[in-house]
Amino acid sequence: MRLSLRWKIAGGFGILLLLIALLGWVTLSLFTSLRSVQRRVFDDAIPGLIAVDEIVRSYTAQSAAVRGYLIGSQPTLLGQYEDEKANAQFWQERGAELFTSGQEADLLRRIAATGTQFQELVDESVIPLATRGQRSQAFRVLGQDGTPLISQIETLGTLLRNSQDEAVMEQQSEVRARSNTTIFALIVLTIGALAVGGAMAVVLPRALVGDLSKLVDAARAVERGDFDYPLEVESQDEIGEVATRFREMQVGLKRLQQLALQDLELQIAASIQQNLVQRTLPATPGARIYPMQRQANLVGGDWYNVDVEGRTLSVVVGDASGKGIAAAMMATLALAAVRAEHTRGASPAELVQAANRTLREATEVESFTTLIYAMVDLDTGVARWLNMGHHPPFVIRSDGSGPRAHFLEGPQNRALGWFDDPGTSEATVDLAAGDRLLLFTDGFLEAKSPDGEVFGHNRFAETMQRLSALSPDALIDELTAEVERFAAGKLDDDLTMLVVEWAGTQADEPTPAQRGDQ
């Protein structure tokens, strides 16, 4: 179940508050109950006892006063009798207010009635007899009729008193029972509140802080560069949500780290490749060379090499399949193989065979390299070339009938790096003075327009025919601009071109690339 952190905390505190409220309610009800018992004891039972005692005492006092009057004939005793009568009256009225239950009210009524009988006896018989001087008669009447009435009042008073004692006893047991219940409830509630509070104080912080600690550890691991640190937070609340996002961030950071490393490696690769590119071409008396290379990415699969051995100019333009680092590594390998074979004086056939072996051994089954290897006799203008799975070279003639531009027909050997024997068939072309031999990679031919059309061989030939009157530099610039326009500025592939212009005689001026201006 998904429970938010807010509800977990609110729920815990809610239960605690509920228990505290229950504690308060139980305590309050205990006090209310005690107050009610106290009221019944102190407001009803004890004043009741006092009233009973006072009533009984006042009737006894009345009897004693009358008895004293009969003995000593002192009028003050009659006054005392009257006072006690008023006293009895007062306490009987007070008792009537206190004793409202049936039995107690009945006892009180019976006491009052007996008292009235006693007073009527005194007022109507005893005192008139004494007044008439018949004191012994009065004594006898008082002793015979009055004393039993007073005894009866005392008996009734005792009954009423016992009844009040019972009420007090009842209240005491009720207080005991209620106290026990309340203490039990208080104990249960206190234990409950302590349990909930303890759980909140121990379990909740442990759950929260435990998960937060894991997050902190994971964040520290990220700080150390460890993006694989396992973050095991299973809770379904906000912390769990943060942990999920953190794990996603770990994956993203790891990917970024990999990309940064790749970028670093790419820059190293680019630097290596840049160092391999000929910044300065060797002097080629009798020919001028115009190189052009434009990479679509930091590193690429296109490469070229220019060398002069005696009066023979060797030019190679190669293109490794694919793109990126894999292509760049293969290009570097091919270039290294070509240079190594060239240095040891291998024939063109030996050179391509050796390069083929190297590439076959060192590269994936999907990788291959195409190249054109051309040798120009700088004295005669005779050019021989080997086409290893590459597009044919191109020539721009500049004889008296005006420039003619076309692809050169010739035997097609196979790409390097895949076949056991790629073939070594050569072709030859005779260059006239001012003729230009163009070796280039497929980036020009495979440039794609936004609607998927490729630049292609025919458009390339037409463009070159149109631009053939331009200088080699201008021709390369215009061709590149035309291809870029065709691709709407989105060239995915590298562009490489070498233009070899045979002068016919020894060229006086080297090209900028040959002077090291690039």
Added chain:
Amino acid sequence: MAQQKIDIDITSADGFRVLKPTGDLDVYTVGSLRDAIASILEEDTPHVVVDLDSVPFMDSSGLGALMGGVRRLREAGGDLAIACTREQHLKLFTITGFGEGVSIAPTVEEAAEGFRS
């Protein structure tokens, strides 16, 4: 280089599989073809005809994946043939020399004949 997926329809024919990619086969999409061929390598006699009828553009990466497929399938006792009528691709096979030794024909059925010869 961000890899992109292209649709490759894999169907079964009489004793071989037909892979029909739809879209450009270049450095960005070639992984899909490579994966599709790899999935068939596990079969007993993995024979595959790749139908390039719906591939308007193929660069050296696409060609490399096809040639890598030829070598891998042959090593596994199978073979790869190509059904293609597009001039541009046929020219690429001719220029690079990859057209030699691989059965390339206008239709899938004709290309599959290469397995029996």
